[in-house]
Amino acid sequence: MALSASAVALPGVLVSTSAISDTPPTAKVISYRASSYKEDSLASEALLAGSPERYDIEIHQLRYSSPIGEKYSISLDSSYESMSGASPWYTVKSANGNTKVAMSGASIYEKRRDVTASVQRYYDRGNVGASFTISDENDYRSNSASVDGSFTLANDSTTLSLGIAHSDDDINPTDAALFNRIPSANKSTTSAFFSVTQILNQFSIIQTGVSSTRAGGYLTDPYKLSDHRPEERNQFTWTTSWRRYFREQRSAFHANYRFYDDDFGVRSHTIDFALHKSFSRSITLVPNVRYYQQQAADFFTPATDFARTMEFNSSDYRLSKYDALSAGLKFNVQLGDYTLVLSGERYRTSGSSNPAMIDFTRLSAGIDYTF
Amino acid sequence: MHRNLRISLLLSALAVMTACQFVPAYQRGDLARPEMAFDADPLGSKLNQHIYFSKEASTGGNGVAAGGCGCN
Numbered sequence: 001m002a003l004s005a006s007a008v009a010l011p012g013v014l015v016s017t018s019a020i021s022d023t024p025p026t027a028k029v030i031s032y033r034a035s036s037y038k039e040d041s042l043a044s045e046a047l048l049a050g051s052p053e054r055y056d057i058e059i060h061q062l063r064y065s066s067p068i069g070e071k072y073s074i075s076l077d078s079s080y081e082s083m084s085g086a087s088p089w090y091t092v093k094s095a096n097g098n099t100k101v102a103m104s105g106a107s108i109y110e111k112r113r114d115v116t117a118s119v120q121r122y123y124d125r126g127n128v129g130a131s132f133t134i135s136d137e138n139d140y141r142s143n144s145a146s147v148d149g150s151f152t153l154a155n156d157s158t159t160l161s162l163g164i165a166h167s168d169d170d171i172n173p174t175d176a177a178l179f180n181r182i183p184s185a186n187k188s189t190t191s192a193f194f195s196v197t198q199i200l201n202q203f204s205i206i207q208t209g210v211s212s213t214r215a216g217g218y219l220t221d222p223y224k225l226s227d228h229r230p231e232e233r234n235q236f237t238w239t240t241s242w243r244r245y246f247r248e249q250r251s252a253f254h255a256n257y258r259f260y261d262d263d264f265g266v267r268s269h270t271i272d273f274a275l276h277k278s279f280s281r282s283i284t285l286v287p288n289v290r291y292y293q294q295q296a297a298d299f300f301t302p303a304t305d306f307a308r309t310m311e312f313n314s315s316d317y318r319l320s321k322y323d324a325l326s327a328g329l330k331f332n333v334q335l336g337d338y339t340l341v342l343s344g345e346r347y348r349t350s351g352s353s354n355p356a357m358i359d360f361t362r363l364s365a366g367i368d369y370t371f
Numbered sequence: 372m373h374r375n376l377r378i379s380l381l382l383s384a385l386a387v388m389t390a391c392q393f394v395p396a397y398q399r400g401d402l403a404r405p406e407m408a409f410d411a412d413p414l415g416s417k418l419n420q421h422i423y424f425s426k427e428a429s430t431g432g433n434g435v436a437a438g439g440c441g442c443n
Contacts, residue, residue: 031414037422061417063413135440137440140439252406260430318426341415
């Protein structure tokens with residue numbers, strides 16, 4: 001028996017979902033999820049102008065996966081998002097030294113659709129796959145493609161995986177003339193990864209991998225005032241995932257760590273844990289906790305640098321130094337061929353010098369049908 | 372990130388692999404359980420990674436991918 005394919009992410013790559021399989025899935029599965037994502041409102045004392053209401057997003061996801069003969073499998077993923085709310089426009093230092101945020105005045109209404117088609121070919125000692133993704137918004141379109149493969153060594157316990165992906169994106173900001181935004185721009189992203197998956201013993205498996213990504217083109221946020229970023233970004237990740245099954249407790253423990261570094265100056269650590277606890281043959285509860293910590297980009301400024309004293313500058317809160325802690329709970333109930341899924345997550349941030357930093361709540365409900 | 376650090380990280384990770392023991396196929400039942408998968412919930416993972424990609428400065432390395440979007 002061989003191990004699975006890649007599990008280190010790249011843009012456009014959808015990876016194999018089983019820890020151990022070099023055979024196609026044995027059943028067809030249709031999955032649907034409806035989710036609500038809501039950001040907390042901006043604190044009134046931090047609001048300079050505009051609306052304090054942040055993004056409220058509804059997401060619908062549909063997935064179909066199926067074996068095709070004995071050597072192939074396919075999957076189709078699509079999602080549809082509709083979002084409304086205001087977003088940060090610029091920041092200023094007030095007289096008392098606090099940073100205040102000017103938000104976009106009117107509510108923004110946007111929609112996004114994406115579709116991913118994937119095919120996988122299985123061999124005795126590995127598999128190869130390819131996928132293509134289209135993501136479409138009224139002001140942004142992305143086309144991406146990827147290929148990946150894996151090979152299991154003769155010891156039948158070690159699998160090597162690698163892949164490459166490329167994305168071409170077109171940016172066409174709305175109201176470009178009115179707000180002096182760039183009328184259109186492009187960016188492209190190319191990634192490569194390599195990972196090793198290893199069976200440690202009868203109950204444990206580990207996977208570790210590295211990825212390198214180069215983004216080039218227009219990397220500035222066209223909707224923020226006086227935002228100027230380099231036109232190249234090189235990113236690196238090192239990821240390790242560990243799975244341990246506890247037979248007596250009927251529980252699977254998941255631990256994941258990611259180190260991230262890029263030449264914007266951002267460096268981050270992400271660690272998350274989950275416990276898949278089965279209470280019967282049909283009920284599973286999955287609590288999880290995630291901690292994220294990042295350093296600020298070299299050109300981050302808490303207050304927008306209108307005078308442009310530096311060649312590159314951005315007051316985007318996402319480029320600031322901060323910590324984020326989130327906790328979630330998932331509940332699965334299997335009823336014959338159907339599995340009902342309910343989940344929720346609360347995400348809170350701290351330590352940022354930009355008060356626009358977000359906290360959010362996500363709730364999801366869905367169903368899987370296996371046939 | 373320094374090249375030497377990258378190499379040392381990879382080598383230290385590979386060193387972990389030497390601590391493994393051979394497990395015959397008939398003893399791999401627990402490893403093959405769905406809840407032991409590196410990505411046990413493709414749609415849930417895809418949504419979560421899309422949200423983190425939109426709201427954090429880091430991306431990649433999480434088992435599923437986000438295509439490009441105007442969210443970041």
